[in-house]
Amino acid sequence: MTDPHPAASRGFSTSEFERRTDAAQKIMAQCGLDAMLLTTEPEVRYFTGFDTIFWLSPTRPWFVVVPSKGKPIAVIPEIGAPSMSLTWVTDIRTWLAPRPEDDGITLLTDTLHEVMPNDGTLGLPMGHETHVRMPAADFRRLQSGLDGISIADGTDVVRSLRMVKSEAEITKIARMCSIASSAFADLPNHIKAGDTERQAFAKFKIDLLQKGADDVPYLVGSSGPGGFTDVINRPTDRVIIEGDMLLLDTGSLYDGYSCDFDRNFAFGHASDAAKTAYDLAWRATEAGLQAARPGITTTELWATMGKVLEDGGCSGHQIGRMGHGLGMQVTEWPSLMAGDDTMIEADMVLTLEPGLAFGDGKMMLHEENIVIREGGAELLTRRAARDLPIIT
Amino acid sequence: MTDPHPAASRGFSTSEFERRTDAAQKIMAQCGLDAMLLTTEPEVRYFTGFDTIFWLSPTRPWFVVVPSKGKPIAVIPEIGAPSMSLTWVTDIRTWLAPRPEDDGITLLTDTLHEVMPNDGTLGLPMGHETHVRMPAADFRRLQSGLDGISIADGTDVVRSLRMVKSEAEITKIARMCSIASSAFADLPNHIKAGDTERQAFAKFKIDLLQKGADDVPYLVGSSGPGGFTDVINRPTDRVIIEGDMLLLDTGSLYDGYSCDFDRNFAFGHASDAAKTAYDLAWRATEAGLQAARPGITTTELWATMGKVLEDGGCSGHQIGRMGHGLGMQVTEWPSLMAGDDTMIEADMVLTLEPGLAFGDGKMMLHEENIVIREGGAELLTRRAARDLPIIT
Structure with missing residues (x-):
């Protein structure tokens, strides 16, 4: 049977993820953001290609950090490492989730301190049509561990990129x-x-x-x-x-x-x-x-x-x-x-x-x-x- | 064809929602919570019966307030009012969402002030396996509008109830x-x-x-x-x-x-x-x-x-x-x-x-x-x- 529908290949080329990341980093620089923290499914998929229905389970948080230069860094539960390693992302940091007493927060905090200046600004989508997908108590812990790093609304970075399709x-x-x-x-x-x-x-x-x-x-x-x-x-x-x-x-x-x-x-x-x-x-x-x-x-x-x-x-x-x-x-x-x-x-x-x-x-x-x-x-x-x- | 599977009726009786709400209010009293704020699909459905796939759209937040006495109060986008009015909830407050400049925050703040003491404590699920489904910037606005009302982790209220099934x-x-x-x-x-x-x-x-x-x-x-x-x-x-x-x-x-x-x-x-x-x-x-x-x-x-x-x-x-x-x-x-x-x-x-x-x-x-x-x-x-x- 011939397929009557427009052809579409699966997945994306690495160059597409490079373009997305480069474009985000240009906007981040304009906005004075030293890194972006992404916690929701579409944003994580947009920058990494990580595509799993596992997000339906509320048990585990998933984090991606887009630094000012270089590729996104995945900070994710160990169970996601095999899938993430199939993407273009190479820096994959994992913990054995669920671990309610420290569900990736130390690992994420360390990662942010590593890629950002001590008085830097972290972009986080906080605006319309976004939410922060992690326990609010963990988010408070993250904030207090950031020391001199401040958090600013990074909605425009993902909004402006995602609105225009490849x-x-x-x-x-x-x-x-x-x-x-x-x-x-x-x-x-x-x-x-x-x-x-x-x-x-x-x-x-x-x-x-x-x-x-x-x-x-x-x-x-x-x-x-x-x-x-x-x-x-x-x-x-x-x-x-x-x-x-x-x-x-x-x-x-x-x-x-x-x-x-x-x-x-x-x-x-x-x-x-x-x-x-x-x-x-x-x-x-x-x-x-x-x-x-x-x-x-x-x-x-x-x-x-x-x-x-x-x-x-x-x-x-x-x-x-x-x-x-x-x-x-x-x-x-x-x-x-x-x-x-x-x-x-x-x-x-x-x-x-x-x-x-x-x-x-x-x-x-x-x-x-x-x-x-x-x-x-x-x-x-x-x-x-x-x-x-x-x-x- | 006879159905080979165990029978299960659809929906729940009003008395089941009453039991859930009563039980929550007892735990809330023990924990010193004057009201609960729920923002995620399972919690809203658990207390109201509101069942829609519309949650897949990230555009609109949905709020339910469980006061210390009486039925839950829905604070929701106007588009959900017909569906919510089919549930046992009778106090349904709506706004014309999306309205990014005030996406229900004033309506929610007013509702909370109405049902809570000025120095009361609002329970919000903030613990493991929860998140707050609303823009983080809106959550900040909500917090600053609460004046003397403080927010405490209400995870145990929903966790202890939802773990034991009817x-x-x-x-x-x-x-x-x-x-x-x-x-x-x-x-x-x-x-x-x-x-x-x-x-x-x-x-x-x-x-x-x-x-x-x-x-x-x-x-x-x-x-x-x-x-x-x-x-x-x-x-x-x-x-x-x-x-x-x-x-x-x-x-x-x-x-x-x-x-x-x-x-x-x-x-x-x-x-x-x-x-x-x-x-x-x-x-x-x-x-x-x-x-x-x-x-x-x-x-x-x-x-x-x-x-x-x-x-x-x-x-x-x-x-x-x-x-x-x-x-x-x-x-x-x-x-x-x-x-x-x-x-x-x-x-x-x-x-x-x-x-x-x-x-x-x-x-x-x-x-x-x-x-x-x-x-x-x-x-x-x-x-x-x-x-x-x-x-x-």
Whole structure:
């Protein structure tokens, strides 16, 4: 069987990790950061290539230090050493975790003192969409062991780098979007009125895996007569019946890179209100597709889609975030919303996600994934049908 | 088709959430905590029933406050209000997230001042296996807005409660363990030499979903000639051949509760060294099964299994953690290891997971899931075969 989806090789070349590290070190120098401390999965993977689902276990912390020069240093539990040694990282320091009385803190402190001046500044992502993945008590211990080293917010280093994707990253997202587009296109062949939400979602998930997704960590949605009222639900045992609307929204993974888009379906028939809401969301997305290009801001792009919704009768209150960055995570910086004001650049991967409320508190949500090129937006998803698909 | 697996109803009764909250409030009173702040998925779900995969998105923080009396209070992004309103929680306070300049911090601060004395103590899980899931800069802002309120480590509140499971929780884990046991039993019918690791793992994952797992978030393992050297890997494109050993280890979910166990297979034939290592790990597990009961400590249970490994020729250095708690997360408190010293109680759900190195750096890992009853351990998994299964 020929593979109908865009090719994407697995992993990254060492030169890609070198480029990422060099770029981070340039920004660190501009910001006066002598090293960066990374504690979360996407950041560790971004700089090292270390790719394991072991992060699901809350038991062990994992640390990566990006010094001002040279390669990242891994300070990790011994159990991760074989996997980390397959990456480009060569300086791998381990301890036998779990060891609650000193779960890597001494090892990390020593490493930081080794690579930083005594009065240096350590960058740590502390801003929006970040958290510090280690026990707060251990973080306090780390701080007190740093002596003259101070900690500053290093969010901008990872944010500015991760927002703009390499071609290798884009091909992985493009492949995943193509696989999910095929699964959405086939969905009417698999699901029918009479299925429970749980059955319908399970069939979709299995089809995604059979079509080549590595994993389907994110799958939410909802069904209801004439529409649905919630868009972040897990499926329930509710039986889908004629007259229902159904939304499925997936963040599936190919080689650690995500799609994030949804599709709407009606069963048997649809109300004029639902068709009108679908049309409005479709047109708002279309306006976003036409407008997205380097040199406008996320807020201008948001306003362009918002104008379509407002002209269609939505109140300003309903118009919140209408898209976001996409990559290793199902949602990433930036946000398409008022006040974000991020300048859009070539090779950003974004979702366009206009939504609105209609009728009696029902919701309509469209979503497409795009990559920004010099000439404008390129669709990574196969565009949603022009008219609300009706499964009969 | 009749369902061959133990029945487990979905969700929990309101009285279960009341019991959990009452129990937490009793411990909080003993510890001098006037309220608890919860920021992570399992804790929020434990006290509210709020169950969404939306946590995968790093964009928004979610807060739950457990006051000294009365029901938990949700302080959450507006997008979660419909789902939260389906739970037993009635006091739901929302803001339009994302709002980086004040992402719920004012709302949370006001809520804490409302339910706590001005010089009160706020419990926050800060210990081993916890983290604070909100931007560190926002946490600093929260702290400075608390005025006279101090923050103390509240890990013991959630740790002591979550370690001992209710019957409703145990039935969900039992059902998941049964489903995965069936999938492991059927595995030799699905996979064969010539499959890549990725193909073999994908078939196993799809079979788990078809047999009734809601999701398969955790699936790791490895293959290699005569054994494998890494136990936390994702599958690769390596082709499995005659003479290989294969390990699969899954944390699959039923209604938000996890199994966590593995199985070993050989292809075509196995070396005496591998058979001996398998036998040793099997007997260590058996010793753990016999020894596990209320009134001994996690460290004594660990030592019992370790003695078998040591008698079999393993050095002390190799004998690290040999199991852990299991529930909403694939690994939970406590740890079966030196220094843990947690008193084992009835209705704890644990993994027994003795492992050893053999031959040229190869690893052998066994794992079973048990519930502790007054009379001893009850297996939730179907016991691993007495001899190393060979797929021919």
